[in-house]
Amino acid sequence: MDQQTVEQNEAIFVDLVASSWRRHSEMVRATQTDDLLLGAMIASGVGQGWSLIDLGSDGRTHLIRFDHAASQSRMVIAIDSLAEDLQTAKVLGRLARVTVGYGRRVDNLGTVFQAVKTEIKSAIIASDEPGVITVDGDLSTGYVYATVPLLLDLDEYLSGPLQVDYPKLSAHVGAVVHSLNKYLTGRLAV
Amino acid sequence: MLKKLVDFANKREMRESRDEMVVGEIVLAMAQLGMPAIRFVATAGQQNVRFATPADPLLHSVAVTLDRKTGGGAISDAVVGSKAVLTVVAEVKNYLADPDDLVHMWRTDFANITRMPLLGQVKLDHQLNSVLATKKLITELNELVAEGGAGRAQLTQLLHATLDELRGHLAPYKRQSPFEIDG
Numbered sequence: 001m002d003q004q005t006v007e008q009n010e011a012i013f014v015d016l017v018a019s020s021w022r023r024h025s026e027m028v029r030a031t032q033t034d035d036l037l038l039g040a041m042i043a044s045g046v047g048q049g050w051s052l053i054d055l056g057s058d059g060r061t062h063l064i065r066f067d068h069a070a071s072q073s074r075m076v077i078a079i080d081s082l083a084e085d086l087q088t089a090k091v092l093g094r095l096a097r098v099t100v101g102y103g104r105r106v107d108n109l110g111t112v113f114q115a116v117k118t119e120i121k122s123a124i125i126a127s128d129e130p131g132v133i134t135v136d137g138d139l140s141t142g143y144v145y146a147t148v149p150l151l152l153d154l155d156e157y158l159s160g161p162l163q164v165d166y167p168k169l170s171a172h173v174g175a176v177v178h179s180l181n182k183y184l185t186g187r188l189a190v
Numbered sequence: 191m192l193k194k195l196v197d198f199a200n201k202r203e204m205r206e207s208r209d210e211m212v213v214g215e216i217v218l219a220m221a222q223l224g225m226p227a228i229r230f231v232a233t234a235g236q237q238n239v240r241f242a243t244p245a246d247p248l249l250h251s252v253a254v255t256l257d258r259k260t261g262g263g264a265i266s267d268a269v270v271g272s273k274a275v276l277t278v279v280a281e282v283k284n285y286l287a288d289p290d291d292l293v294h295m296w297r298t299d300f301a302n303i304t305r306m307p308l309l310g311q312v313k314l315d316h317q318l319n320s321v322l323a324t325k326k327l328i329t330e331l332n333e334l335v336a337e338g339g340a341g342r343a344q345l346t347q348l349l350h351a352t353l354d355e356l357r358g359h360l361a362p363y364k365r366q367s368p369f370e371i372d373g
Contacts, residue, residue, distance in 0.1 A: 014367075021285055032228040039227025039239070042217045051335075052214025053207035055237055057230035066214075067204070105200075107193060141203060142196040162226055162244050 029161070030089045031059075033154050034081035034096055038062045040157070040164040041077055041173065048170075050075065060084055074143055075177060076101035081154075094154040100173065101136070101147035102180035111188060112137045112144060133183055144188060146180040208272050208331045209258040212345070213237045215334060216254055219346045223353075225252060248357055248364055250283035250320070254349075258331070272331035278349070280356035282321045285367040312359045321363040323356040 035057075042052055045066050053074075054065035066075040078099040083089040106112050114137075129149070136145040157172075159165040217227050220241050228251075229240035236257045243249040255277040315322045327348070334341045 017285065035229050036226055038230060039217050039221065039241075042214050042227070043221040046214040046218040050214075051207075051211045052217075053204065053210055055210045055213055055230070055232045057232045059229065059231060062230060067207075107196075140196070140199045142193075142200070162228070162242050164226065 027086050030086040030094070031084050033089075033094045033158070034060070034062065034079055034084075036162065036164060037096075037154050037157055037169070038064065038079055040166060040169055044166060044170050044173070045075065072105035073181075074103040074105075074145070076103070076145065076147065077173075096152055096154050097149060098152050099147055099149045100176045100180070101145045102177045102184065103136075103138075103143040103145035104181070104184055105142050106144050107142065109139075109142075112139055112142055114188065133180070135188070144184065146184050146187075148176065148180060150176070205272075208335060209235070209237065209256055209274055211335045212274070212329075212331050213239065213256055215342055215345050216256070216349070219342070219349055220252070220254070222346070223349070248282060248361060249280050249353075251281045252353065253277075253279040253281070255279075274329055274331050276327045276329045276348075277324065278327075278352045278356065279322050279324045280353060280360060282323075282360045282364045284319045284321075284363075284365045312356060314359060314363075321360055323359045325352055325356060327352070 038057070042055075042064060045064075046052060049070070050066035050068050052064060053067045054063065056063040060081050062079045064077050068074070076099075078097075078101075080097040082095040082097065083092060088095075130151050131148060133146055133148045136147065137143075138145070157165050157169045213232075217239060220227065220239075224245040225241040225243050227239050228242045229238075231238045236255065238253065238255045240251055240253045242251055256274055257277070258272070258274040260271065260273045310325075310327075313324045315324065329348075334345045336344075
């Protein structure tokens with residue numbers, strides 16, 4: 001075999017391995033997008049002065065809770081990835097059920113009890129349909145939460161491979177938190 | 191009285207959440223170093239986060255594990271403090287590997303059997319075409335979440351220094367290939 005043929009064969013072999021690795025990485029990335037967004041939410045929240053106080057994750061379902069000591073408020077985000085495999089991600093997009101909750105510390109125990117009563121009504125009409133705001137009261141810590149489920153395409157928050165569009169992510173999470181805060185203030189006089 | 195109970199419950203919750211606070215700071219510090227988080231596995235008392243290293247020409251990924259040992263209760267927090275074991279594992283991946291590598295790997299693994307990552311030594315390990323360097327540190331969580339930014343600066347410096355040390359141990363094992371894949 002002459003030198004030129006040897007080099008051609010080696011070049012073909014390297015191309016085959018390189019393209020295999022690209023396809024393999026694409027399959028792996030499909031399972032990582034939700035974790036990537038979760039990490040971005042944590043970095044963004046902590047960078048804006050929130051403290052991460054709860055983290056639960058099994059690789060597909062994630063739950064994070066933040067606390068803001070100065071304003072005595074808390075934020076809860078739950079992510080349930082619906083597109084862990086590449087086929088689903090390519091056909092439907094990287095969909096995920098994202099539940100965002102915002103909570104305020106309430107010293108008036110009567111307000112917390114009212115929130116707990118509202119929580120019972122919320123449980124009766126518990127729905128995974130987006131936009132339905134439910135209320136939760138935590139008697140032990142005195143926090144009242146308003147939560148809303150959303151169905152998001154996580155690809156909209158990526159600006160490239162392994163790159164998150166932080167301004168868009170912060171703006172969207174901030175908008176949801178603002179609306180939930182307004183709901184709590186108006187509905188429950190919190 | 192009820193307000194005092196609620197205050198007590200909140201303080202206890204914040205004390206028990208100190209390890210999660212440090213994990214949040216770790217995720218922020220690594221993001222600022224150009225390493226986004228790509229995998230979370232979290233259970234009560236132990237959190238494991240894996241980071242991609244798209245801007246690092248040597249490392250393929252970094253995994254950080256925080257395992258809290260003390261400080262969940264008020265008394266242990268006051269007496270012993272909030273101690274945790276911080277494990278940093280850096281990975282180098284060789285995209286083209288051949289059987290000769292396995293023989294070399296076996297020799298290196300055998301030489302590393304007596305190394306103890308918890309005593310400040312870096313332990314090297316081979317997993318197929320990956321080489322892993324592990325270092326464990328005992329940290330005080332209260333120092334890493336100190337207010338005023340001091341805790342954040344200390345944590346960033348700690349991660350930076352540890353990653354530099356692990357890079358130094360892994361550099362001889364990186365075999366350049368005609369292509370590199372991030373993450």
